[in-house]
Amino acid sequence: MAALKRAAPWAARNADGAIALGLAIVVGVLGIMPDKIVDDALKVQLVSAATLVILALVATALLRDRARQAPVEEAITSGALSELPRRLARLEEIETLAHSTRLALDALHLVRVLASSQEIAQSHAESRKDTTRWSFKGGTGTYMRAVTLPACVAAARKDKRHLTVRIEVIDPGDPEVCETYAHYRRSLSDAPDGTGETWTTDRARKESYATILAAFWHRQRYGLLDIEVGLSSTMTTFRWDLSSSRLIMTVEDPNMAMTALAGTFYYENSDTELRLSFEQARRVPLEMYKRVPLGDEPTIEEVQELFDGIGVPLPKTYNGRDVVDIARKALRALDPYA
Incomplete structure (x- = not known):
C-alpha cells in the first residue's frame, strides 16, 4: 500500500504513459497465453486494439511534451539568443581591456x-x-x-x-x-x-x-x-x-x-x-x-x-x-x- 501511495502521484502526472505501459504488459501476457485459455481470433483482436490504443497514447504524450517545450524554446530564443550579440560584444570589450592592461603593465615594467x-x-x-x-x-x-x-x-x-x-x-x-x-x-x-x-x-x-x-x-x-x-x-x-x-x-x-x-x-x-x-x-x-x-x-x-x-x-x-x-x-x- 505504501508503494502504491508513492506511485500514485507519478501515475497521475504520467497517466498516458502509465496506461500505455499497462496495456503493453497486458498485450504481452495475452501473447504468451495458451490457445486453450484465449481463442486465437480473440487474441489477435485484443492485441490489435491494444496496439492502437498504445500508439494513440504515445502520440498524445509526444504532443503534450511538445506543448510543454514550446514556451521553453520561445524563452530561450527570445531571451538568451537575443542577448548573445550584446554579450559577445561585452566579451570583446573585456578582451580589449585585458590586452590594453597587459601593454600598460609591460610599459610600466620598462620604467x-x-x-x-x-x-x-x-x-x-x-x-x-x-x-x-x-x-x-x-x-x-x-x-x-x-x-x-x-x-x-x-x-x-x-x-x-x-x-x-x-x-x-x-x-x-x-x-x-x-x-x-x-x-x-x-x-x-x-x-x-x-x-x-x-x-x-x-x-x-x-x-x-x-x-x-x-x-x-x-x-x-x-x-x-x-x-x-x-x-x-x-x-x-x-x-x-x-x-x-x-x-x-x-x-x-x-x-x-x-x-x-x-x-x-x-x-x-x-x-x-x-x-x-x-x-x-x-x-x-x-x-x-x-x-x-x-x-x-x-x-x-x-x-x-x-x-x-x-x-x-x-x-x-x-x-x-x-x-x-x-x-x-x-x-x-x-x-x-x-
Missing part, C-alpha cells in the same frame, strides 16, 4: 629607477652606444659638454655615421633665469660640485655660453653632425637625456634617476615633450658655423667674434679671463659626477 651613480653612469654609456640621435634638456649642459657630446661625436666619427643632437639649456642672456638656476643649485648644496666650483649667477651664465661654444666647435670638426641649441627663459629641475635606445631622467641627486626604453609610453611622450619644448626656445643659429672658424684652442678674439656674430653677445663686463674660462668649460669641461 626603471636607477639608485646609484654607477647605475646611472652605466645607463648613460649604454645610451651612447651606437645612437644616431641625442636630445638634451636641462640647466646648463655641464655633463653634456664634458661626457655625452664628445663621446657621441667620437663614436659617430669612428663608424662614419650621421649624428643628430638637440640641446636645450637656460638662456645666458637672461640674468633672471641664470640667477634662479644658481639659487636653486645653491639651495640644494653650498659645497662645490665635482668640478670644484660653487654655483653663482655668473657661473650659470658661463656654463650656458660654454655649451653654445662647444656645439659650434664640434659642428666645425665633424661634417656628419647636425646639432641644434635652444635657449630657454625658464629652468627645469629635471635633466632629460634621450637617445635612440632609451631615456634617462636625472635630478640633482647623483644617486637617483629613472630610465625608460625606446617604444614605451614614457619614452615616446618624453620625446614629444622635448620636441615641443625645443620649438618654444630661442634658437641659436648654428647654420652660421662656417662664418667664424674656431681653432683647436679658440682664441679670445675668435670666441668674442663668434658670439657677436650669432646674436648672443657676451656681457660687456667680461674680460679676456672670462672668455678663456668659457672656452675652457666648453672644450675641457670636468665631469661634475666624477
Whole structure:
C-alpha cells in the first residue's frame, strides 16, 4: 500500500504513459497465453486494439511534451539568443581591456629607477652606444659638454655615421633665469660640485655660453653632425637625456634617476615633450658655423667674434679671463659626477 501511495502521484502526472505501459504488459501476457485459455481470433483482436490504443497514447504524450517545450524554446530564443550579440560584444570589450592592461603593465615594467651613480653612469654609456640621435634638456649642459657630446661625436666619427643632437639649456642672456638656476643649485648644496666650483649667477651664465661654444666647435670638426641649441627663459629641475635606445631622467641627486626604453609610453611622450619644448626656445643659429672658424684652442678674439656674430653677445663686463674660462668649460669641461 505504501508503494502504491508513492506511485500514485507519478501515475497521475504520467497517466498516458502509465496506461500505455499497462496495456503493453497486458498485450504481452495475452501473447504468451495458451490457445486453450484465449481463442486465437480473440487474441489477435485484443492485441490489435491494444496496439492502437498504445500508439494513440504515445502520440498524445509526444504532443503534450511538445506543448510543454514550446514556451521553453520561445524563452530561450527570445531571451538568451537575443542577448548573445550584446554579450559577445561585452566579451570583446573585456578582451580589449585585458590586452590594453597587459601593454600598460609591460610599459610600466620598462620604467626603471636607477639608485646609484654607477647605475646611472652605466645607463648613460649604454645610451651612447651606437645612437644616431641625442636630445638634451636641462640647466646648463655641464655633463653634456664634458661626457655625452664628445663621446657621441667620437663614436659617430669612428663608424662614419650621421649624428643628430638637440640641446636645450637656460638662456645666458637672461640674468633672471641664470640667477634662479644658481639659487636653486645653491639651495640644494653650498659645497662645490665635482668640478670644484660653487654655483653663482655668473657661473650659470658661463656654463650656458660654454655649451653654445662647444656645439659650434664640434659642428666645425665633424661634417656628419647636425646639432641644434635652444635657449630657454625658464629652468627645469629635471635633466632629460634621450637617445635612440632609451631615456634617462636625472635630478640633482647623483644617486637617483629613472630610465625608460625606446617604444614605451614614457619614452615616446618624453620625446614629444622635448620636441615641443625645443620649438618654444630661442634658437641659436648654428647654420652660421662656417662664418667664424674656431681653432683647436679658440682664441679670445675668435670666441668674442663668434658670439657677436650669432646674436648672443657676451656681457660687456667680461674680460679676456672670462672668455678663456668659457672656452675652457666648453672644450675641457670636468665631469661634475666624477
